[in-house]
Amino acid sequence: MINNGPRLRPDLEALPSYKAGQRPAPRSDITTFKISSNESHFAPLASVQDAIVAAATDINRYPDPFSSELVAAIAQHFEVPAEHIALGTGSVALCGQIIQSAAGPGDEIMYAWRSFESYPIWTGIAGAQSIQIPLKPDESHDLDAMLQAITPETRVIFVCSPNNPTGQIVDSVELEHFIAAVPSEIVIVLDEAYIEYVPPEKRSDSIRLYRENSNVVVLRTFSKAYGLAGLRVGFTISQEPITNALRKTALPFGVSSIAQAAAIASINAESELFERVSWVTKERNRVASELTAMGYQLNPSFANFVWLRLGTHSDVLHQALEQSGLSVRPFPGEGLRISIGETEANDRFIEVARQVASESGALR
Secondary structure (H helix, E strand, O other), rough: OOOOOOOOHHHHHHHHOOOOOOOOOOOOOOOOEOOOOOOOOOOOHHHHHHHHHHOOOOOOOOOOOHHHHHHHHHHHHHHOOOHHHEOOOOOOHHHHHHHHHHHOOOEEEEEEOOOOOOHHHHHHOOEEEEEEEOOOOOOOOOHOOOOOOOOOEEEEEEEEOOOOOOOOOOOHHHHHHHHOOOOOOEEEHHHHHOOHHOOOHHHHOOHHHHHOOEEEEEEEEEEOOOOOOOHHEEEEEOOOOHHHHHHHOOOOOOOHHHHHHHHHHHHHOHHHHHHHHHHHHHHHHHHHHHHHOOOOOOOOOOOOEEEEEEEHHHHHHHHHHHHHOEEEEEOOOOOEEEEOOOHHHHHHHHHHHHHHHHHOHHHH
């Protein structure tokens, strides 16, 4: 008998690979900076570090499989029932739980493009089909086109606001009209991983939208504004039928006891953490203002990064930044996403961008 090796799913070959932000190459001459992953560059608060250390003494035990204390803390914080909270190992895992809960082979998952790159990956894993709706020229979601693309096979629609990697938000009035027009059997995911960086007056009232619509899921994470990217914990808020399904598709013991303790401590220290968010948004606006003054064309960002759609010219700036000890997130042929980091990192990025702009008019 000829053995050709294990029989695996052939369709997995076509799946795109998740491209995480890379660290810069080690340098001895300058300090390098990683501004490629939209992380918080701030170290955890002292109170959060204390909670992590305390929780570490119990890591010989399995974590609470229901994450009861964290679920209760989130429920109290948002004034929603605990039965409406589901947890996952970051919002990226929850995207997969949502798709697995609602879709299978032959079904359709819709989202804007370009957007969060885990959407097509999880869609492919489920054997479903991606329906990618191009962004508008201003990088925002084309909600009208998304409505027109709905078919009987549509199972889930992701609305990423602020959108990763372009940083744009969905208008709150347009979003309400969109939700009202989508058939109630379709799950609508409001992916708000970066919502803390949006001015309050520009945010959609997603908690109210979930309360009023049984098919709306609010997706949040502790990875960005709360600075817990390395601990992998995110959550959803949705009504019970969806929440129950998400809990069933969750990885057992996926959220560690350390992650739970750190997330609770972060909620308790939210006002202190949001001072850091305010600093990041001011730096983001400063960086964007400098780029605009140089002649770069960019739309306002409402996240902790800026997006430069440079098309085929992206490599020029990307290579110059790498040579300067800065790692950013390239999207070949489309643009660059630059996370807001330390002041020194932001200043160096501005200087490199200025030098490249002066040498290459095609970038502007």
